[in-house]
Amino acid sequence: MAAKITNKGGIWIMQTRLIGIVLIVGLIATLLCSCTPLGATPSYPPASIAASTATASSITSAESQTPAVTDAPLPYQDASLPVEARVKDLLGRMTLDEKAGQMIQAERGSASPAAVTKAALGSVLSGGGSTPGDGGPEAWLDMTQAYQQAAMKCRLPIPLLYGVDAVHGHNNAVEAVLFPHNIALGAANSPELMKQMGVAVAEEMIATGIPWTFAPCLAVAQDPRWGRTYESFSSDPALVTSLALPYADGLLAGGAIPTAKHYVADGGAIWGTSKAIGYHIDQGDAAIDEQTLRHTHLAPYLAMIKAGVPVVMVSFSSWNGVKLHEQKYLLTDVLKGELGFQGFVISDYNGIEQLAYGTLAEKVAAAVNAGVDMLMETGLYAMALKAIVSGVNNGMIPQARVDDAVSRILRVKFEMGLFEDPFLQKRKAGGFGTDEHKVLAAELVARSLVLLKNDGILPFKAGQKVFVTGPAADDLGAQCGGWSLSWQGWTSDNRKTGGTTILAGLKLAAARAGAEILTDSADLEKADVVLLIIGEKPYAEGVGDSPDMSLTGKLALDGNVPALELAKSSEKPVVALVVAGREMVISDELKSWNAAVMAWLPGTEGQGVAPALFGERGFTGKLPMPWYRTVEDIGKQEAEPLFPIGYGLEQK
Ligand code: GLC
16 A cells, blocks of 8 residues: 555545534534625634634534624634535535636736636646746745735635646745756655655745645656656656655645646657647657556556545646547546546646637536646636636536536645645745755765766776866756756756756865866866766757757757767777766767766756765666667667666666
């Protein structure tokens, strides 16, 4: 049985709904007592849980007395009542417009706080790089508090859910600690540290007023040409599950709300099937049988749902030609029926607009009827809201489907304590950008390094002169990759945030080891060994779909070619360090290297790379996916990989 996910303050069990006697008594008494009349804005939150408990205990005698005018909380405001009672009570108070508002997630760029109040929106997101002010924590907190205050002004003050892609740290925020991307975490394979990472990321999110992250990604990537390969922990579903679960547990323990995405088989699409302009495989079609879908791609969701994950995000991709955003069998029959998922399903970024129908209203109806509960509609959110209302009024969308969707959304908001803590002030105030988080991130970097080849040149030794070259040596953006301060990340050496480059870490380690780092080409002759640090440009999603995965192709860092040539012409021993979001094609270059290490996308704490190179610790990373010799070998069971999944030399 998967670990029970614990949210703040206790074990949270989503599987059973206890409708106790307390509920019936509470509801009857509530209707009798003279609490805040319907329609007025109740005083929220109730004076105190103790006060409402006192009110509850006196309710049983209320029938015989003229109900006193009290500000007793309404059932939905009463934290002592079972969640289902609170959901049922609140749902019963909502108008159709308010219900439709809860089902909408707009983007901060298109919906102001005033719009949240006006339309009673349930959620707002920051898309990748959609940052307020200077992007620092104060600017984020000011913004998210303004949105929540706006939500509290609604006729029914329902806490707003603000969501971000904190996919390897609070990566939209300047000065946040950016952890290695998921593929590196797959190589590190440290479940015990995943929970700590979840808590750390939650702390940095909560510090900026943000409770919800669209992570972890449960993709089981099969084709490394996919631009989202680095968002996958592994091509092995068991490894994905073993890392995603503790990570989600850590997020919840830290007071944040995780999202299992992208449901389902986003990592199973076939190359060349994408219909998105300029993409090749991202958002493509998983042309696979149901057995493969279940044991490879659905498997991680089973554990996450059993553990109570609150949100599932739908994949842009298709399964056998049908877009997931309208796959009723998978979204409703399997996810909510067979697997018993009790949270809510959110569409991906304007994903419903990709559905092949004439009008937005038809697309909204198709998605909602298939099982989508909240629509991530960044620009057309007002039209989408109206489409839900009109869809119910004209029969395209059953009222019961809307009530189920809203109940799911409210359930998560109640379960996550947002009604009692809309401004996240009761959550443990953790740190933002702390040394503790940096140490944890650097440890994960160190554990993620995979030693691919070593003829004995490693570790570097005292007295050695190490000449460092290559475009990924001193570029914080290159080592962070996509989803870093912006959607596509950044490259160049102008620092937009704090962090330690790989080169800076090498200099510190060399000093400790009594070795010397050289970077001026005039010093090449003096060097004992060349450390070649090359890799990929940052990218995200289909922008990173790579036909060749080569060190000199369209996604390769511009400085790769001259660095490769310099290393080769130096006639010195060469150690190559690859900084990339996937296992690139290196079969030819590898032959001329004395040693090679895969460093993946380490994030802001590049100091985690040097210690193993200098022998301060061993290499323990193992490949989380097969490393193909050529692009043509991808997916061919009979083709022998350059390195198999699980490969990694150990240097004690
Ligand atoms: C994107 C991604 C998804 C992300 C969402 C919000 O297009 O597919 O992973 O969570 O939009 O940024």
